Amino acid sequence: MSYKVTKKDVRDTWLRYFLLNQVCFNWETMQSAGVVMTLQPILKKIYADDPEKYKEAVLSHYQFFNTQPFVGGTILGAALAMEEDQSMDWAEKREAIAGLKTGLMGPFAGLGDSLFFIIPSTIFNAMAAYSALKGSAMGLIPGLAFGIALIALRYWFVKVGYEQGTKFVSGISGQLKSITKAATILGMIVLGALIVSVIYIYTPITFTSGEYSTALMDVFDGIAPGLLPMLFTLFIYWLLGRKNMTSTKAILIVILIAFVGYNLGILA
Amino acid sequence: MxxxxxxxxxxxxxxxxxxxxxxxxxxxxxxxxxxxxxxxxxxxxxxxxxxxxxxxxxxxxxxxxxxxxxxxxxxxxxxxxxxxxxxxxxxxxxxxxxxxxxxxxxxxxxxxxxxxxxxxxxxxxxxxxxxxxxxxxxxxxxxxxxxxxxxxxxxxxxxxxxxxxxxxxxxxxxxxxxxxxxxxxxxxxxxxxxxxxxxxNVKEYFIYLILGYAMMGYFNLPMIGIALFGFVVAYLSYKGMGNPVSVAAERNTVSENVQIGADEDEL
Incomplete structure (x- = not known):
C-alpha cells in the first residue's frame, strides 16, 4: 500500500519547515537538521510498512544542505513528491532525490538571497533606520508587514514544489531571473542613494595661503556631493575583491584608517 | 539593571x-x-x-x-x-x-x-x-x-x-x-x-548606482521617494522596455500602425 500525501500533510510539512528551517545550523551539514525535522514525520507515513526504507530515507536527508530557506521550500516540496512516488526503483530514487537537492540548492540560494534577503531587507532596514534616527519606531512597520506577507509566499513555495515537482522548478527559474534583474536595479538605485546619505566622511583640512583659506571639504563638495563616500565605497568594493580579503579584515582596515586619520587630523 | x-x-x-x-x-x-x-x-x-x-x-x-x-x-x-x-x-x-x-x-x-x-x-x-x-x-x-x-x-x-x-x-x-x-x-x-x-553584479548595473547616488546627492529625497522612483525603473525593466531589442520591435509595430493609419487618411 502506498501512502497518499494529503493537503494537511503538505501544510504540516510547510509549518515544520517554517518553524525550524535553520535549527541546529552547523559547520558540517549546515541546514540539514531543518530538512530532517521537516521531512521525518511524513517519511514515517510514506514508509509505514518498511522500517528499513524509512530509516535509509531519513538518514539520507542528513546530507549537506544549504540554500535560501524560502525557495528551499520548493526543493523540499519536490523532494516530498519524489519520496511519495513508490513506483520508482529504490536506489535510483535515492540518487534522484539527493541529486535534486544538491543540484538546486546552489542556484536557488543565489536567486533567493538577492531577491528575498539582500534587496528587500536593505530597503526596509534603511527606511527603519532613518525614522529611528529621528526618534520614531514607525519606520519598522513596512518591513514587518513585508515579513508577515512573505509567510503566504513561503507556504506557496512548498505547495507548488510538491504539486509540480521539478517541472515547476525548471519552469520558474526563467521567470525568477527577470524578477531578480528588476529587483537588482531597484537595489542598486537604493544603494547609490545610501552611499550619499549613510556614509559620512569629513576632513577638516584647510589650505591657507596669505589671506585666503580653502577648506578641502568644500572642494570635494563642489565637485559632487557625496564624492568622498562614493570613492571610499568603491575602494572597499575593490578591497573586498582582493585575494584573502574577508569582510572582517575590511572592517578592521576601516577602523585602522579612522584611527590614523583622526589622530593625524585628516579626518573628523 | x-x-x-x-x-x-x-x-x-x-x-x-x-x-x-x-x-x-x-x-x-x-x-x-x-x-x-x-x-x-x-x-x-x-x-x-x-x-x-x-x-x-x-x-x-x-x-x-x-x-x-x-x-x-x-x-x-x-x-x-x-x-x-x-x-x-x-x-x-x-x-x-x-x-x-x-x-x-x-x-x-x-x-x-x-x-x-x-x-x-x-x-x-x-x-x-x-x-x-x-x-x-x-x-x-x-x-x-x-x-x-x-x-x-x-x-x-x-x-x-x-x-x-x-x-x-x-x-x-x-x-x-x-x-x-x-x-x-x-x-x-x-x-x-x-x-x-x-x-x-555591480559591473552590469553600475549605471543604476549612479542614478540613486545622483538623486540623493542633488535632490536629497527621502528614502521612500528613492525607492518609489527605483520601483518605476525596475518595473520598466521587468516589462522589457529597457531592452533594446524589444524597444526596436515595438517601434517597428508602431511605425507600421502609423503607416496604415496614414494610408487610410489618404483614402
Whole structure:
C-alpha cells in the first residue's frame, strides 16, 4: 500500500519547515537538521510498512544542505513528491532525490538571497533606520508587514514544489531571473542613494595661503556631493575583491584608517 | 539593571535569535532597531535604544552573513550598548564605543556555537541509525539551545560586571580612541554597502548606482521617494522596455500602425 500525501500533510510539512528551517545550523551539514525535522514525520507515513526504507530515507536527508530557506521550500516540496512516488526503483530514487537537492540548492540560494534577503531587507532596514534616527519606531512597520506577507509566499513555495515537482522548478527559474534583474536595479538605485546619505566622511583640512583659506571639504563638495563616500565605497568594493580579503579584515582596515586619520587630523 | 530586567532581556534574546534564523519577520523591519527598541523599553529608555539600533543597523545594511558565513553581530552590539547607555544615562554616541567591539567579538562566539551544533547533529544522526526517532528529535531541537545562548552570554557577562562599571570603563577611554571610533562608525556603512555590491553584479548595473547616488546627492529625497522612483525603473525593466531589442520591435509595430493609419487618411 502506498501512502497518499494529503493537503494537511503538505501544510504540516510547510509549518515544520517554517518553524525550524535553520535549527541546529552547523559547520558540517549546515541546514540539514531543518530538512530532517521537516521531512521525518511524513517519511514515517510514506514508509509505514518498511522500517528499513524509512530509516535509509531519513538518514539520507542528513546530507549537506544549504540554500535560501524560502525557495528551499520548493526543493523540499519536490523532494516530498519524489519520496511519495513508490513506483520508482529504490536506489535510483535515492540518487534522484539527493541529486535534486544538491543540484538546486546552489542556484536557488543565489536567486533567493538577492531577491528575498539582500534587496528587500536593505530597503526596509534603511527606511527603519532613518525614522529611528529621528526618534520614531514607525519606520519598522513596512518591513514587518513585508515579513508577515512573505509567510503566504513561503507556504506557496512548498505547495507548488510538491504539486509540480521539478517541472515547476525548471519552469520558474526563467521567470525568477527577470524578477531578480528588476529587483537588482531597484537595489542598486537604493544603494547609490545610501552611499550619499549613510556614509559620512569629513576632513577638516584647510589650505591657507596669505589671506585666503580653502577648506578641502568644500572642494570635494563642489565637485559632487557625496564624492568622498562614493570613492571610499568603491575602494572597499575593490578591497573586498582582493585575494584573502574577508569582510572582517575590511572592517578592521576601516577602523585602522579612522584611527590614523583622526589622530593625524585628516579626518573628523 | 535589576534581576527582572535581566530575565526579560534574556528571554527576548532567545526570541529574536529564533526569529532571525527561522521565522524572519523582525529581520525585515530591522533586527538591531527592534532590539534597541525593546531592550530600551525594558531598561526604561527606548529612545536611546532606537538611536543605537539605527546607527548599528546602517553598518550592516542587507543583513550580511549569507551562506552561513560569520559576520559582526551588530544586533547583539545594540543590546549591550543600549543596556549600558540606559543604565549610565549616556547618549547613543557613547554606545558606539561599546557596541562596535562587542559586535566584532561576537564572531568568535559564532564559531563556538557552530562547533557545538556540529556535535549535536552527529548525536542526532547516530540516534536515527539506532532507530531512536525520539532521541534524534530531541538532539535536533536542542540545536536551538546553543543558538539562543549566543546573544545571552554577553548580556549575562554585562550583568555580572555591572553596566555602570562598564560605562565607567568607556568613560576612561581617552579621546584618541573614542573620537576615532566615532569617525570609524561614520565610515563603516561603506563596508556593508560594498559587500552588497559584491553580491549584486555591480559591473552590469553600475549605471543604476549612479542614478540613486545622483538623486540623493542633488535632490536629497527621502528614502521612500528613492525607492518609489527605483520601483518605476525596475518595473520598466521587468516589462522589457529597457531592452533594446524589444524597444526596436515595438517601434517597428508602431511605425507600421502609423503607416496604415496614414494610408487610410489618404483614402
Amino acid at each position: 535589576n534581576f527582572l530586567q535581566l530575565v526579560l532581556i534574556l528571554a527576548y534574546c532567545a526570541l529574536y535569535y529564533y526569529d532571525y534564523w527561522n521565522i524572519m519577520i523582525m529581520y525585515y523591519g530591522s533586527t538591531p532597531i527592534c532590539n534597541g527598541l525593546i531592550v530600551g523599553l525594558i531598561m526604561g529608555n527606548p529612545l536611546v535604544g532606537l538611536e543605537i539600533g539605527a546607527t548599528l543597523q546602517l553598518m550592516q545594511l542587507g543583513g550580511v552573513g549569507y551562506g552561513g558565513a560569520s559576520y559582526p553581530e551588530y544586533d547583539v552590539g545594540t543590546i549591550i550598548a543600549t543596556i549600558v547607555c540606559a543604565a549610565a544615562g549616556q547618549g547613543a554616541d557613547f554606545g558606539l564605543a561599546i557596541g562596535l567591539p562587542v559586535s566584532l567579538l561576537m564572531m568568535q562566539i559564532d564559531v563556538l556555537v557552530k562547533t557545538v551544533s556540529t556535535f549535536m547533529i552527529h548525536k542526532a544522526q547516530s540516534c536515527t541509525e539506532n532507530g531512536n526517532d525520539k532521541g534524534a528529535f530531541r538532539w535536533l531541537l536542542s540545536g536551538l539551545i546553543p543558538w539562543s545562548l549566543k546573544p545571552m552570554l554577553p548580556v549575562l557577562l554585562l550583568f555580572i560586571l555591572g553596566p555602570e562599571k562598564v560605562a565607567d570603563l568607556v568613560n576612561m577611554m581617552p579621546d584618541f580612541i573614542i573620537g576615532a571610533l566615532s569617525v570609524a562608525g561614520n565610515m563603516l556603512p561603506a563596508v556593508g554597502i560594498a559587500i552588497l555590491m559584491r553580491y549584486m
